Amino acid sequence: MLLLLVLLLLLIHYYRTTTTTTTTTTTTTTTTTTTTTTTTTTTTTTTTTTTTTTTTTTTTTRKFSPLLRAIYKKRSELVVVVVEEVVVIVVVVVEVVVVVVVVVVVVVVVVVVVVVVAVVVVVVVVVVGVVVEVEVVEVVAVVVVVVVVVVVVVVVVVVVVVVVVVEVVVEVAVVVTAATAATTTAAAVVVVVIVVLKCIHATTLAARELGHQ
Numbered sequence: 001m002l003l004l005l006v007l008l009l010l011l012i013h014y015y016r017t018t019t020t021t022t023t024t025t026t027t028t029t030t031t032t033t034t035t036t037t038t039t040t041t042t043t044t045t046t047t048t049t050t051t052t053t054t055t056t057t058t059t060t061t062r063k064f065s066p067l068l069r070a071i072y073k074k075r076s077e078l079v080v081v082v083v084e085e086v087v088v089i090v091v092v093v094v095e096v097v098v099v100v101v102v103v104v105v106v107v108v109v110v111v112v113v114v115v116v117v118a119v120v121v122v123v124v125v126v127v128v129g130v131v132v133e134v135e136v137v138e139v140v141a142v143v144v145v146v147v148v149v150v151v152v153v154v155v156v157v158v159v160v161v162v163v164v165v166v167e168v169v170v171e172v173a174v175v176v177t178a179a180t181a182a183t184t185t186a187a188a189v190v191v192v193v194i195v196v197l198k199c200i201h202a203t204t205l206a207a208r209e210l211g212h213q
Contacts, residue, residue, distance in 0.1 A: 023054070023055040023056075023057070024052065024053070025052070025054075025055070026051070027053070029050075029051070106151060106155045109151070110151060
């Protein structure tokens with residue numbers, strides 16, 4: 001698309017055409033004078049005057065370049081090409097935006113769930129004073145990780161379905177990009193969940209030691 005625009009900018013120009021016209025006008029004037037006297041003497045005087053006038057006319061015109069005129073004749077086809085390029089760019093932008101929005105929403109939801117679980121465990125352990133067994137925390141961790149994995153799989157399916165709806169003929173690269181983005185985000189979310197659960201686990205152990213004291 002950018003190459004097409006640059007080509008158009010290079011082609012949209014004028015070139016100067018200078019036409020010089022030289023007109024030469026020659027005017028011949030002949031004057032004949034006849035003199036007759038009484039002694040029968042005839043004198044004839046002929047005077048010829050030649051006048052040459054040269055007129056030079058210079059005309060400068062500005063015209064479209066031949067290549068630009070040819071493109072202008074094909075303007076309908078060119079408009080179709082430009083419209084197709086714009087549509088492709090818009091579709092790609094929409095696909096990228098959809099993928100990013102879906103991934104961001106999933107990340108936010110998972111982070112919120114993890115934070116809520118962490119807060120609940122900390123409140124139960126510290127505020128209520130109930131000592132939670134380590135095994136319980138481990139079970140909760142496994143459940144959360146399983147939930148995250150299920151959510152990630154659902155996100156991948158949703159992204160692919162959305163891409164198919166947006167673009168009927170799905171390019172393989174688009175699907176691979178969507179799946180890669182979702183998988184990468186899922187891995188990052190799982191790592192965050194594990195780190196948060198490790199913190200909860202450590203907090204639980206500390207609270208348990210305090211409860212025994």
